[in-house]
Amino acid sequence: MKQTDNLSESTSIADKLGIPAPLFWGFVGLLFFMIGDGVEAGYLAPYLEGQGISSRNTALLFTIYGVTVSLSSWASGPLSDLWGPKRVMWIGLAIWGVFEVVFLTFGVAVNSYPIMLAAYTMRGFGYPLFTYGFLVWIAAATPPRQLGSAAGWFWFAFSGGLPTLGSLFASFSIPLIGEMATFWSSLALVMFGGLLALLMTREPIGSRRLAAPGTPPAKIFFSSISILWREPKTFVAMIVRTINTSSEYAFLVIMPAFFTKVIGFSLSQWLQLLSIIFLSNILVNLVSGITADRLGHRTVVALFGCVGAAITVPLFYYVPQMFPGNFPIAAAMGALYGATIAAFVPLSGLVPQICPKEKAAALSALGLGAGASTWVGPAIVTWFENWHGIEGIIWIFSGLYVASALMTLVLTVSPEARRYIDAAAARGDVAEEVTLGH
Template sequence: MTQTDPLSAPKLSFAERLGIPAPLFWGFVGLLFFMIGDGVEAGYLAPYLEGHGITSRDTAFLFTIYGVTVSISAWMSGPLSDLWGPKRVMWIGLVIWAVFEVAFLAGGVETGSYSFMLFAYAMRGFGYPLFTYGFLVWIAAATPARMLGSAAGWFWFAFSGGLPTLGSLFASFAIPVIGEMSTFWASLGMVMVGGLMALLLTKEPTGSKRLAPKETAASTIFFSSLSILWREPKTFIAMIVRTINTSSEYAFLVIMPAFFTKVIGFSLSQWLQLLSIVFLSNILVNLLSGIFSDRVGHRTVVAVGGGIGAAIMVPAFYYVPQMYPGNFFVAAVIGALYGASLAAFVPLSGLVPQICPKEKAAALSALGLGAGASTWVGPAIVTWFESWHGIEGIIWIFSGLYVASALMTLALTVSPEARRYLEKMAVRERNASKAAARGDIASDLALGERA
């Protein structure tokens, strides 16, 4: 008879030991490559266009319209995943990205047609949110509750690791070797490799199915993901805080390349490397802020580390490099602290589902809408206020917005009713785990006796 230890825990795979659901492992890897491709252009598209006759105002407007379509698509990814299944939504996002990237480069950038650029880039904006946020819905649907926090952390790690961290780093090395235009085309190849890797190698079945009950009408699904903003006002506040979170990031992608290359004296490659350092710090703190928030509280990390931290670091990122012109090390340190302050907003993703525990998907859709909105709000602030006091005025607008986000975060409390519901669900989950463990032990004993 084989001796079996009934107390031994089941062996975890390498992915599970890292906190990644094993059936979705290749989805995370593919997401990283997809976002590297999407992020290649982030640090140099604006200076490239301005160097080829497009005004800074027109460039900012291009990014603003792109951001509008991104925000619409980010919101649609949730309801569409409920209707069609996340995997189909991801396929649609990949195809949209590829088709309109070809149109943007061949019909817009290479011909110099601003109107065609505007159309193609705006349409491409529907692509990456359907792919990425569709995968986030897949994670939420297929991941055990005990792993949701770490899985969400790894999602944002892969997301921001590609856009713009490794994407900008790739561009900094590729541009001197193959040139700017060829680097744009290389990004398309990277996106396709990542997208196909995620979709063809990930076999987990939940993502291929409609998530909403069959009897639920499409109109009901779409309406509930919007109506939660006024039915649960705290989700609306969280959406605004999430919009502020990365709005400066997308504004800086418009205004900072010229600032660091023309005022501070960096080369384009140095700027791209600086951008990579900013977001390398960001992706590392993405994971750490979630862990730290479990100890000191989600609201504390978001309000202090995120809101107040970013309110200080945004002006520092502008003023300190001017005190040390050409000093890459000083700029890198300040940039890393700025990136860390943006990452301190990550616990919002854990706080909002606690505020609305019965409608987690709809609540996360509100955060998705905020994340998408930040991609156009940032460039829009540049478009509207650059003529006011130039870059300096824009810097102080963002600093004020971050102070406001810290104050708004204080209102994001979990109600007693929500706490009771969460405690009830936790007890139910623990009981289910114990029952499953007893069943596994009984099965192991039976196998041992037969042996």
């Protein structure tokens, strides 16, 4: 493609950093979008509980929201194939904005739980269409030599906003303008970032249908889900990816009250702690990929990710109780936890090697797992909070990470897949262009 050739010849600063120059403003806009999306992450749960919404209903809100996030995460790839990534991003931005207004005006402002539940559930379709639509755009328009670094920058902007800088923004804005005004500021940030990305990014590939002309929509959608039983290892990888960040979303429900009521932190301190956790996470996102190239993808995921998280989850719960009110110690435990969660990143490099003939569908399975984690975590809280409280939930997640370590051991590259990769390398087309939903 001519556009791809132009990208490969770029000598701009963005290009040298590994960011495709024509998509530069898309990355900047994504960061602002995710900052806005992440503003509420650390304080929505305690705010609702403070308004009389039970912790169980709060967890249910997050759980059902996560279901729509999961569905939208998977659908973003096939829809981008059908309509083009840019149109999908526009739809995601519109959904987020409309239902956030409904959520705040007719739900939160008047404390109507049914409206909150309905609006928040529908808003869940918004951010995956915008963000993963952009990821498809990156995969479609980026030359092979830049695809790895471009994907790294995508996750850097994604995690940098949600919830790292989003929570940090909230920690300073809540004391200044209050909780409700901070909710509205998140809408402003999302719209600013979304419009910046879509209006300033004029790269042509993202504006057109990516699927081959004449490909039936049913075939595009079906191939993105049938791979789970046609290639069982992709199903295992999806489960591992679901476990990966499920604890994060559970902690957004249960940990605000734990750290403010049990450990003695202020809400601002909790939000700053959350920012530290995810600052560690986004930094190790970059490091774990480099380490995986040297030690092996499975090794990094199984040892540093799965086993590491099985250890750091209990540490994050028990150690702060030994030193109540001690922010540096809690921050250290949080940083360790965030680092182990980031060590799952090499899954994105391992799965395309397992299914080299269907890289796009394999990546779509990982997207489905990532979306599923947003509701599985809160669902575990909903189902088991009355069992042994937070402590019981902590040990459930620790056990799940041990199980994920065992599952990761089966994620081997078959001899047939290895031969295909070697043959493709010999032909010079090993780094094919990939989308999430083909």
